[in-house]
Amino acid sequence: MTPTLVQHGLQRSGPSGHPAPDGPGSGARARDWAEIQERMLVPLYEAVYQRLDVGPQTRLLALGCGSGLALLMASARGAQVSGVDMDEPRLRLARERLAPEQGPDAGGNSGESAACLAHGGPECMDSPQRRRFNLVTAFHPVGCVSTVEGLAASLQTAASLAERGSPVVLGGWGPVERCATAGVLRVAQRLADPSLPERATPPAAAGWRPSSRDDLEELAERAGLRPDGSGRVACPFGYADLPSAMRGLLSTGLFDAAMQVADPAQVEKELSEALHPYQRADGTVWMPNVFRYLIARTR
Numbered sequence: 001m002t003p004t005l006v007q008h009g010l011q012r013s014g015p016s017g018h019p020a021p022d023g024p025g026s027g028a029r030a031r032d033w034a035e036i037q038e039r040m041l042v043p044l045y046e047a048v049y050q051r052l053d054v055g056p057q058t059r060l061l062a063l064g065c066g067s068g069l070a071l072l073m074a075s076a077r078g079a080q081v082s083g084v085d086m087d088e089p090r091l092r093l094a095r096e097r098l099a100p101e102q103g104p105d106a107g108g109n110s111g112e113s114a115a116c117l118a119h120g121g122p123e124c125m126d127s128p129q130r131r132r133f134n135l136v137t138a139f140h141p142v143g144c145v146s147t148v149e150g151l152a153a154s155l156q157t158a159a160s161l162a163e164r165g166s167p168v169v170l171g172g173w174g175p176v177e178r179c180a181t182a183g184v185l186r187v188a189q190r191l192a193d194p195s196l197p198e199r200a201t202p203p204a205a206a207g208w209r210p211s212s213r214d215d216l217e218e219l220a221e222r223a224g225l226r227p228d229g230s231g232r233v234a235c236p237f238g239y240a241d242l243p244s245a246m247r248g249l250l251s252t253g254l255f256d257a258a259m260q261v262a263d264p265a266q267v268e269k270e271l272s273e274a275l276h277p278y279q280r281a282d283g284t285v286w287m288p289n290v291f292r293y294l295i296a297r298t299r
Contacts, residue, residue: 029251030089034067036248040237041139041171044291045070047233048169052135052295054079061133061158063122063151064140068094071115082116082133084124091119122158133162139171139293155223159298166298168225174232174290176210181237181287184249184274191258191267216294225296237287245275245285 054060056078062071065083067090075081075098085091098115118124125133136158138151159168176182189209220227239245249255249271258267278287 027089027092030067030087030093032247032251033090034069034093036239036244037251038067038069040248041235041291042069042073043235044139044171044233044293045073047231048137048139048171048293048295049074049077051231052167052169054135058135059133060135060137061122061125061161063136063138063154063158065094065117066090066140068097068115068117070137070139072097075115079135082118082125084118084120084122086120088119091117121154122161125161126157133158134166136162136166136168136298137171138169152219152222155219155225159223159225162298164298167228168220168223168296168298170216170219170294170296172216172292172294173211174292175213178288178290180278181249181289182210184271184278184287185254187267187270187274188255188258191262191270192260193257211292216292220294220296223296224299226299227294228297229295230293232290232292235289235291237285237289239285241283242272242275242279242285245278246271 048054052058054074054077058074058077058079060071060074060079060081062074062081062083065071065085066087068083071081071083071094081098083091083094085094094115094117099117116125136155138155138158155168155170159166162168173179173182216230217227237245237248239248246268255267255271275285279285
């Protein structure tokens with residue numbers, strides 16, 4: 001699996017010459033996610049799809065499907081794909097990629113082979129007209145404190161829509177010592193709560209925390225799922241230049257809390273400084289990371 005170095009010369013910038021921050025749900029930031037950041041987890045998607053032999057027999061439901069890259073990859077393997085997300089701008093981009101015939105407010109379509117995409121949670125897919133799923137994925141949420149709350153309930157709902165024994169894939173950050181980006185994300189943690197000790201676990205408002213060894217297993221247990229294997233995948237974050245790296249990381253939402261309590265220019269400045277050690281002589285930014293996934297089964 002070859003990691004992708006993003007090759008986008010993106011022009012929009014803030015007063016410091018770095019990315020101008022956008023609020024949650026903004027269309028510009030959703031585009032930054034789709035064009036820069038989302039592809040960083042392609043090795044994770046590929047590893048999971050290969051291990052589970054995703055193909056024409058697969059009926060996939062993706063929780064937090066974002067702008068749809070993982071669904072697009074599954075669809076290219078012949079899978080019937082469905083996805084839900086709470087971020088409407090990202091979901092709009094997913095519809096452009098996967099289901100252009102859907103209107104901006106459409107929650108689905110009647111075609112058997114076309115993608116079904118809905119704004120909301122997995123309960124949006126609870127319809128007698130829809131075939132039961134045999135694979136559920138939740139690649140992105142684990143490791144972001146602000147999204148872990150309620151994830152177990154969403155997984156329970158999704159599991160109820162899947163066939164018995166179907167795999168449910170949970171994704172998350174690997175060991176902090178093997179994730180270079182963890183040091184950069186601590187900027188968001190510290191600025192969101194300056195009173196927090198350097199290596200303490202932040203509150204939910206901080207939006208990110210280092211992963212614990214058993215995070216995925218504990219989540220699966222809370223959701224009533226049965227663990228059935230796991231794996232680790234190298235997912236380096238590679239960017240064409242420093243502005244692209246900043247725009248990509250700001251698009252994740254992990255800096256939102258910091259932007260709310262600190263001067264955005266200060267957030268940009270400290271993010272730039274944190275990225276500097278990972279900028280190479282040719283101007284590209286490269287951060288090696290390891291992500292982990294857990295395969296659980298519905299009961």
